[in-house]
Amino acid sequence: MAQLLDYLNHIKNTDWLICKNSAELIQLTEKLYLEFKKYNQDLPLKIIIAERDPVRFLAAFIAACAAKSSVFICNPDWGIQEWSQVANLLQPNIALGVEIEQIKSENTPFNPPIPNSIMIPTGGSSGNIKFAIHTWDTLTASVQGFTEYFQIQTVNSFCVLPLYHVSGLMQFMRSFTTGGQLVIAPFKEIEAGHIPQINYQNFYISLVPTQLQRLFGNPQLTQWLSQFQMVMLGGAPAWEELLEKARFHQIRLAPTYGMTETASQIATLKPDDFLTGQFNSGQVLPHAKITIRHPNGDIAKANQIGNIHIQASSLTLGYYPNCWENQDSFAVDDLGFLDHAGYLHIVGRNSDKIISGGENIYPMEIEAAIRKTNLVVDVCVIGIPNKEWGQAVTALYIPNHADISPQAIKLNLQHQLSKFKVPKYWIPITNLPRNIQGKVNRQKLQQIAQEFLANSEN
Structure with a gap:
């Protein structure tokens, strides 16, 4: 992996990193690499990277990979609850971008490092933070599948997504490993109209539906978006009105399907197919294979809905600290089908997971936090369909006292x-509908919530 530094020096005189100081990046990378190697004598280091600044993030990431360390990518905006989860899982040697005192735990178990690994955060069924175990090989396998699928050699990326998300990190990986150019611009700057002057016809950009909706609110930004070679859309299901608007404005949209565990997309609808009226998640990329299975395990035929199972050379090796053994395929909670032409259609999810603004949100975690306030007797969190966010997180709760307001809980x-x-929405109720086993009737709560919000708007 030390050749990463040689490659970085090889491209130091090119304009591969647009709008950022590539000389500063190279200098900082070399400095960090020497520090990591100095302390990386007996066992590989466990390094947390929670840097907000893109240059500092990339320098730390490249240096840590080159030093064959275990890299843990973390969200700098995590709250106390999230960092406490990380504290109970890790015992890092170095933490960049966060004070190491924030993640100390008296009862932290020692989990040995996994050499040459790249841990990317994701969520579990209970909302607990997990780290999908990747390597440079799994990430580059995703890049190879991408370039082969679109029949290109070089990828120029315009990144407005956080680098600590797999969708942001993979934009760096595609550009860096194919000799392409990389632009990193915070989405807020784009919304404010601060747009770099480059030839966007040669660039790929990735967005979540909420971002696309916001850009459509500005005619100038809509026109700007139409210049891109491809606009990948993922992170959450997009609604029909949004897609129709993209077609109307001739946006070269490419709806995608993928996740942290697969190092981003494993299926993508090509822009030409999208503009001719198709709406699905496209065909499966060459590095992956998707099978649809019935609950009994039998493989479904074309157009039959079932559980999605994934095989891919970009698939995670497990969840830290446990690597999977003899993992034949990865079963996800999404339901879908493959049509006769091999296009993937997503129809829903098995779990109660909420996807809002491209973020995976798990009700159990939020409900637990609300209960800890001691301001509610009971609570249930659900997702309500929302044109801007995909789903809006909604809490239906029984307050301890009539005068307790949502603001007090928040x-x-x-x-x-x-x-x-x-x-986003708080709905006080007198009781939660539960069955004999105590399970909440979420379908009933959906009806209550939608009626309440409809009446509130009238």
């Missing part, structure tokens, strides 16, 4: 949860 949550996890 005040208690501000340091416990990330902002995107805090419910």
Whole structure:
């Protein structure tokens, strides 16, 4: 992996990193690499990277990979609750971008490092943070599948997504490993109209539906978006009105399907197919294979809905600290089907997971945090369809006292949860509909919530 530094020096006089200081990146990378190698004598280091600054993030990431360390990519905006989860899982040697005191735990178990690994955060069924174990090989396998699928050799990426998300990190990987150019621009700067002057016909950009919706609110940004070679759309299901608007404006949209565990997309609808009226997740990329299975395990025929199972050379090796053994395929909670032409159609999810603004949100985690405020008797969190966010996080709760307001509860949550996890809508109720086993009737709550919100708007 030391050849990463040789490659970085090889491209130092090119304009591969647009709008950022590539000389500063190279200097900082070399400095960090020497520091990591100095302490990387007996066992590989466990390094947390939670840098906000893109140059510092990339320098740390490249240096850590070159030093054959175990890299843990973390979200700098995590709250106390998330960092406490990380503390109970890791015992890092170095933490960049976060004070190491924030992640100390008295009872932290020692989990040995996994050499040459890249841990990317994802969520579990209970909302707990997990790290999908990747390597340079799994990430580059995703890049190879991408370039082969689109029949290109060089990828120029315009990145407005956080580098600590797999969708942002993979934009760097595609450009860096294919000799392409990389632009990193915070989405807020784009919304404000601060747009670099480059030839966008040669660039690929990735967005979540919420971002696309916001760009459509500005005619100038809509026209700007139409210049891109391809606009990949993922992270959450897109609604029909949004897709129709993209077609109307001749946006070269490419709806994708993928996840952290697969190092981003494993199926993509090509822009030409999208513009001719198709709407699905496209065909499976060459490095992956998707099978649809019935609950009994039998493989479904074309157009039959079932559970999605994935095989891919970009597939995670497991969840830290446990690597899978003899993992034949990865079963996800998504339901879908493959049509006769091999196009993937996603129809829903088995779990109660909420996807809002491209973020995976798990009700159990939020419900637990709300209960800890001691301001509610009971609570249930659901996702309500929302044109801007895909789904809006909604809490239906029984307050301890009639005078307890949503603002009081939210005040208690501000340091416990990330902002995107805090419910957008708060609906006080007198009781939660439960069955004899105590399971909440979420379908009934959906009806209650939608009626409440409809009446609130009238």
